[in-house]
Amino acid sequence: MRNYVLMTDNNSDLPDSYMKEHQLGCSYLSYSIDGTQYDHGDFLPVKEFYDRMRGGSMPTTAQVNPENVRKLMEESLKKELDILYLAFSSALSGSYNTCRLMAEELREEYPDRKIEVIDTLNASLGQGLIVHKAVQLKEQGKSMEEVSAWVQSHLQNFAAVFTVDDLDNLYRGGRISRTSAIVGGMMNIKPILHVDDAGKLVPIGKVRGRKKSLLALVDEMDKRIGSYRDSCDTIFVSHGDCEADAQYVVDKVKEKYPIRHVLVHPVGATIGAHSGPGTVALFFMTDKK
Numbered sequence: 617m618r619n620y621v622l623m624t625d626n627n628s629d630l631p632d633s634y635m636k637e638h639q640l641g642c643s644y645l646s647y648s649i650d651g652t653q654y655d656h657g658d659f660l661p662v663k664e665f666y667d668r669m670r671g672g673s674m675p676t677t678a679q680v681n682p683e684n685v686r687k688l689m690e691e692s693l694k695k696e697l698d699i700l701y702l703a704f705s706s707a708l709s710g711s712y713n714t715c716r717l718m719a720e721e722l723r724e725e726y727p728d729r730k731i732e733v734i735d736t737l738n739a740s741l742g743q744g745l746i747v748h749k750a751v752q753l754k755e756q757g758k759s760m761e762e763v764s765a766w767v768q769s770h771l772q773n774f775a776a777v778f779t780v781d782d783l784d785n786l787y788r789g790g791r792i793s794r795t796s797a798i799v800g801g802m803m804n805i806k807p808i809l810h811v812d813d814a815g816k817l818v819p820i821g822k823v824r825g826r827k828k829s830l831l832a833l834v835d836e837m838d839k840r841i842g843s844y845r846d847s848c849d850t851i852f853v854s855h856g857d858c859e860a861d862a863q864y865v866v867d868k869v870k871e872k873y874p875i876r877h878v879l880v881h882p883v884g885a886t887i888g889a890h891s892g893p894g895t896v897a898l899f900f901m902t903d904k905k
Contacts, residue, residue, distance in 0.1 A: 618759070620700055621639070622640050623692075624640060624702045629881055629883060630741070641688055645704075647889055648677075649885075676889065679709050689701075693722060693729050698760050701734065708815065708817070719733050730760065738815060739811060741897065744852055748852075749770075775811075775837070776899050777809070779808055807822045812905075830896060831868065833896065837898060837902075841873075844903065848875065852900075853896065853899070854896075854899075865898055866878055869898070
């Protein structure tokens with residue numbers, strides 16, 4: 617069997633410790649806040665980043681740097697490793713296309729190596745959960761072709777539902793109108809959104825009050841889980857510096873399903889810049905996301 621490496625980007629929101637433990641390659645999107653650009657190696661601590669947003673700072677983000685992606689891939693190719701890259705949704709960033717173009721260039725220079733880039737059509741720990749499943753298959757001894765085939769045939773089985781605490785961030789990102797943000801804020805309206813079949817963020821409902829919005833995520837899991845109801849043993853939950861709320865969702869899910877594996881981790885800055893502090897997202901497997 618040909619040796620290969622799994623790669624992804626930091627929008628998968630997997631902990632650095634997980635990346636290192638499973639020897640994952642990773643490219644990084646950068647961001648700017650308060651006039652300073654932050655790249656991998658000098659990212660702000662999560663709490664400081666979200667505290668700045670709470671104070672009114674408005675970060676901007678940039679997709680992966682093509683040369684950095686090329687360097688990352690070439691390091692593995694020189695070691696005679698094939699590459700399976702699981703990318704952030706193409707509906708939310710140009711990063712997938714950048715990685716695809718770099719892969720095309722490198723195939724010409726390394727014709728004996730295989731490089732495959734898959735659009736996960738997901739984000740945050742939804743993308744991370746796909747990577748996690750690929751890691752499990754690889755560590756079970758599956759070939760790159762087998763892992764790729766499984767991932768591509770199951771892309772619509774990874775559900776992502778989330779809520780945000782501040783509608784202003786959705787307004788700035790063009791997801792809702794200014795009027796909706798103002799009125800919704802006054803009425804304590806909390807939107808419920810999901811990542812659709814095409815990898816886009818789509819509103820699917822709204823409730824009044826924070827606690828109801830967290831419970832609504834569990835309700836959405838109930839609606840969507842289908843035949844995975846009895847076999848769902850893993851959930852991932854990401855949050856915008858509100859771990860207690862994330863844990864509340866975990867506890868409610870555990871009351872209903874035979875969950876044995878849970879990962880709770882902050883939403884990274886390059887997604888958090890658009891979703892804001894107070895975001896809580898729930899990721900699980902289902903018949904159709």
